[in-house]
Amino acid sequence: MTTPSPSDDSRERLSHASPQAFWLSRGERPEPEPRLTQDTHCDLAVVGGGYTGLWTALLAKRRDPSQDVLVLEQATCGHAASGRNGGFCSPSLTHGLANGIERWPHEIELLQRLGAENFDAFQRDLDDFQIDCGFVRSGKVTVAATAWQSDALPAAVALAQQHGEKARLLNAGQLQEYVDSPLWQSGMFSPDYALLDPAQLVWGLRRACLEHGVRIAEHTEVTALDTQNPLRLHTPYGHVTAQRVALATNVYRPLLRRLSLSILPVYDYALVTAPLTDDQLASIGWQGSHGITDAGNQFHYLRKTDDNRILWGGYDAIYHYGSSRQEHLTQRPATFAKLAQQFSQTFPQLGEVPFTHAWGGIIDSSTRFSMFAGTAAHDRVAYALGFTGLGVGATRYGAEVMLDLLSGERTERLEPAMIRRRPVPFPPEPVRYLGVQATRASLAREDSHGRRNLWLRTLDRLGLGFDS
Structure with missing residues (x-):
């Protein structure tokens, strides 16, 4: 896709857009749990109240209901990436099959199977814990906008089928049964892909944690981790002494110096339209509930919401010098205007539709585009990081891996090299x-x-x- 100069019209359509993530703007957002205000101790302290941290706490209680588990969240659960993403849930642990084959060709069958098993377990756990987050295996369409992208799709379909994934090539006519844009020439449909409501997932995990006896302290920033024996976490109002610690800090400071160059904070941005009428949706041929991504390096992702809005995000992936992690950087008017113009270019049928929300978030990218995990302090501290924007499903796997590492249990989840070896670090500045x-x-x-x-x-x- 070419990048047109943002027009006054695109900026006008953004003039009333809320800077808050669409998913987090609903009235059902829970009241925060009280901050930690005194010293305490626990069996397992989890740092971070996003998907990874909440899955870790919840699954830890299922493994041993008697243990005391405490989640420490610097703001509110899900305020960052877990509440701001697009709600795409992939079965892949490796940021897609192609990336997995490129990096771990001799283990790809194991990684594919572990990913599929985790995906099934993810859905079962939503049912078991009664988490209603709109999870549906609606599939994903990958669309091609150029001749070379179209030429690459048959090989991508063959590769998927060779490694046990369902995939179907869509010619121009077949693609119009899923979506109709003058930019897209062909596509690939992958049925084993899910969509969900990101905020409802994090709020559901939070509720399930509380119901199973997990303690949660929100607005409680962990400022330091003392890895002596016993482990001690420092917060502004009290210390936490813990037998074990799980670090689920996503893109934020990981509390272990060894990890300082292992992740890169990348800013991603998204828009959401006003609700569309049935006629407007019919004009772009989007009658199903599937998600869509395009096949470029600078790719867009888009999906419908329950009230027939379109979420349109991606393309710009912004890094700021010094790995800056500042909330004000999640608002970037130039990117919002660019996305709005690209939306009009993709769907000229919807040229007058305004945008009601425009927001950004930070992704914890790694040099190999997928999660990694490990331990410190003689296996009393575990971490899982680097999900690189495709981690909604993989966060559950990361939680299980951390619990395996902390327990000393040598499970099959710990066998792949992507778990046994840390990624190559990013270089220092400049x-x-x-x-x-x-x-x-x-x-x-x-x-x-x-x-x-x-x-x-x-x-x-x-x-x-x-x-x-």
């Missing part, structure tokens, strides 16, 4: 910033003509990358 900018420019050039340049080929050989 090399990090210069490398990211060179990579972004190279990816944009590949999108424009379909060829990887020397820089990208070199990164491929080194096993390095930048992605959201």
Whole structure:
């Protein structure tokens, strides 16, 4: 897709957009739990109240209901990536099959099976814990906007089928049965893909935790971790002494110096339209409940909400010098205007539809585009990080991995190299910033003509990358 200059019209359609994530703007948002105001102790302290942390706490209580589990969240549960994402839930643990094959070709069958098993367990747990987050296996359509993207889709379908994934090639006519845009030439339908409501998932996990006896302290920032024996977590109003600690800090400071270069904070942005009429949806041929992504490096993701809005996000993946993690950077008017203009280019039938929400969030990207895990302090501290924007389903797997590591149990989940070995770290500044900018420019050039340049080929050989 070309990038037009944002017009006054696109900016006007954003003039009344709320800066809050659509999912978090509903009235059913729960009241926060009280902050920690005194010293306490627990069996397991979980740092971070997003998907990974809440899954860890909940599954820990299921493994041993007698243990005392405490979740420490610096703001409110789900305020960051867990409440701001697009609600796409993939069965992949490796940021997609192609990335998994490139990095772990000899283990891909195991990784595929573990991913599928985790995906099924994810859905069963939603039922068991009565978490109603609109989870539905509605499938995903990957669309091609250029000749070279279309040419690559048959091989992608064959690769998926070879490794046990269901996939079907869609020619131009068949694609119109899923969505109709003048930009998209062909597509691939992947049925084993789910959509859900991100905020309802995090609020449901939070409720289930509380019902099963997990203690949650919100507005409680952990400022330091003392790894002596016993473990001690420092907060502004009290200390927590813990037998074990699980770090589920996503993109935020991981509390272990060894991890400081392992993740990169990447800013991602999204818009949501006003509700569409049946006629408006019919004009773009989108009658199903499937999600859609395009096949570019700088890709868009889009889906419908329960009230027939369209969420439209992606494309810009912004890194700020020094790995800045600032809330004000989640508002980027230039990107919102660009996304609005691209939406009009994709769906000219909806050229007058306004946007009601425009927000951003931070993704914890790793050099291999997928999660990693490990331990510290003689296996009394565990961490799972680096989900790189495709981690809604994988967060549950990361939680199980941390609990396995902390228990000393050698399960099959711990066998893959993606768990046993940490990713190559990002370089320090200023090399990090210069490398990211060179990579972004190279990816944009590949999108424009379909060829990887020397820089990208070199990164491929080194096993390095930048992605959201």
